[in-house]
Amino acid sequence: MMENLKIEGFIWIESSEGLKIGKGRAMLLEYIEKSGSIAEAARQIKIPYRKAWNMIKEMNKNNSEALVIKTIGGKDGGSSELTKEGKRLLLEYKRLSNKFIQFKKEQI
Known part of the structure; x- marks a missing residue:
């Protein structure tokens, strides 16, 4: 019976301040880091x-320090x-996620 079972999950x-980071938010942070653009x-x-910006605002608000900073304007636009x-x-998210994987x- 056990051979047909597998572990799945996310x-x-x-944080105690209310910050939550899962796969989607981690991907957003990773691509911001790579591209310099929300x-x-x-x-x-x-x-x-708008959804991405709301996710950033929520993460920044629910952590003791901002995770993303945005600069506005300039001749090349913001970053x-x-x-x-x-x-x-x-x-830290990547480390824990790799441990879970x-x-x-x-377990298989």
């Missing part, structure tokens, strides 16, 4: 810009980047 991290990151993960805290949390593989 991992997310939460709009480009939203296109890459196929979500509307966005992860803060040191944003990079730290993204790395390894755990699932070991």
Whole structure:
């Protein structure tokens, strides 16, 4: 009977301040880091810009430090980047996610 069972699930991290980061938010942070743009990151993960911006605002609000900072304007337009805290949390999410994936593989 047990040979037909497998472990499935998703991992997310939460803080006592209310911050939640799962696969989607981690992908958004990762693409912001790569592209320097919330709009480009939203296109890459196929979500509307408004949804991406709301996710960023919520993550920044629910953490003691901002995860993403946005600069507005200039001749080349604005840009966005992860803060040191944003990079730290993204790395922590990836580390835990990889551990969970390894755990699932070991249970098969």
